[in-house]
Amino acid sequence: MTAQLGAKAHGGLDPRARRFLDLLAAALRPDALDLSNLRAATAALAAFAAPPPTVERRDERIGAAPGVPVRHYAPPGRGDTLLPGLIYFHGGGFVSGGLESHDAICASLSARGDCRVIAVDYRLAPEHRFPAALEDAEAALKAIVEDPRRFGVDGRRVGVAGDSAGAGLAVVMARIMRSSLALQLLLCPVMTPLARTRSRVELARGHLIEEATMSRYWELYRADGLSPDDPRVAPLNGGDFSRLPPAFVHVAEFDPLRDEGAVYVEALHAAGVEAALTVHAGLVHHFYGLGAMIPGGQAGLERIGDDLRRAFAAMA
Numbered sequence: 001m002t003a004q005l006g007a008k009a010h011g012g013l014d015p016r017a018r019r020f021l022d023l024l025a026a027a028l029r030p031d032a033l034d035l036s037n038l039r040a041a042t043a044a045l046a047a048f049a050a051p052p053p054t055v056e057r058r059d060e061r062i063g064a065a066p067g068v069p070v071r072h073y074a075p076p077g078r079g080d081t082l083l084p085g086l087i088y089f090h091g092g093g094f095v096s097g098g099l100e101s102h103d104a105i106c107a108s109l110s111a112r113g114d115c116r117v118i119a120v121d122y123r124l125a126p127e128h129r130f131p132a133a134l135e136d137a138e139a140a141l142k143a144i145v146e147d148p149r150r151f152g153v154d155g156r157r158v159g160v161a162g163d164s165a166g167a168g169l170a171v172v173m174a175r176i177m178r179s180s181l182a183l184q185l186l187l188c189p190v191m192t193p194l195a196r197t198r199s200r201v202e203l204a205r206g207h208l209i210e211e212a213t214m215s216r217y218w219e220l221y222r223a224d225g226l227s228p229d230d231p232r233v234a235p236l237n238g239g240d241f242s243r244l245p246p247a248f249v250h251v252a253e254f255d256p257l258r259d260e261g262a263v264y265v266e267a268l269h270a271a272g273v274e275a276a277l278t279v280h281a282g283l284v285h286h287f288y289g290l291g292a293m294i295p296g297g298q299a300g301l302e303r304i305g306d307d308l309r310r311a312f313a314a315m316a
Helices: 017-026 035-048 105-114 132-146 165-180 198-202 211-221 258-270 293-316
Strands: 002-005 056-062 070-075 083-089 116-120 155-161 184-186 247-252 274-281
Touching: 002 017, 017 293, 035 211, 070 132, 083 105, 083 132, 083 258, 105 116, 105 293, 116 132, 116 155, 132 155, 132 165, 132 274, 155 165, 165 184, 184 293, 198 258, 247 258, 247 293, 258 274, 274 293
Parallel strands: 002 274, 083 116, 083 155, 155 184, 184 247, 247 274
Antiparallel strands: 056 070, 070 116
16 A cells, blocks of 8 residues: 655745755865765754654663664653554664654654654664674564563564664564564665665665765774675565555655665565555655755655554554
């Protein structure tokens, strides 16, 4: 099932999204692909998120020592309640981002989804190249799945989620855990690091995430001998999409990554797995974190949270 949401301006970009992209273009530095600038840009995007709802937060480390840092989110007054659990992996090309950059997104998903969100602060490249992020994600996820009540999570309702590179990581985790998970929630997923889909070609420049940036992310993350087609970084190449949990995939119409989410949904359908694709009309990559600048992006995030709540409620 595919849904197209949001009003378009004359069949094109949302006018607030256009204004945001114009501001970014005016501020772009010649050395924008330098590691420090990539990280600063991801951190700066957090300022454009709508104010987060009130939630309960708690930080800890989980898994074998020294443990993986995570942040727990729960709706107000429900921190001690057994809730559905959503394990969240942030975007940032595996080189940037963290608990703070995606705090508002995770808080919103927890509040509107009526669930516990556990955000995983995996190690970043180039200090920690592949497979560090994958190892941290798997360690945290297995710790929760093996003892869900310790984390206040209903073990029958555990999902994986993420945005951009983190969404691709969530798919890799879904492939590892298979039927142990209840759902996948994927926001603008990267499914192949150097994909050459139509949207990657047509929207390669001027739409927040650029092809040059994607190539730079890959250079910083890859390990010697690792192919960009390896299923551990390109889950579209994994084959055998059966027995995966149902997927809710959200993409933006003007995102270079748009087509990768659509191809993944098609692969799941072919394997008999439930999957829903939502195309957010007129919007751009990371729309769910730009609500203060793009009202349509905030409306999209709220819709995602509402759909998540309904999905978990149907499993009760």
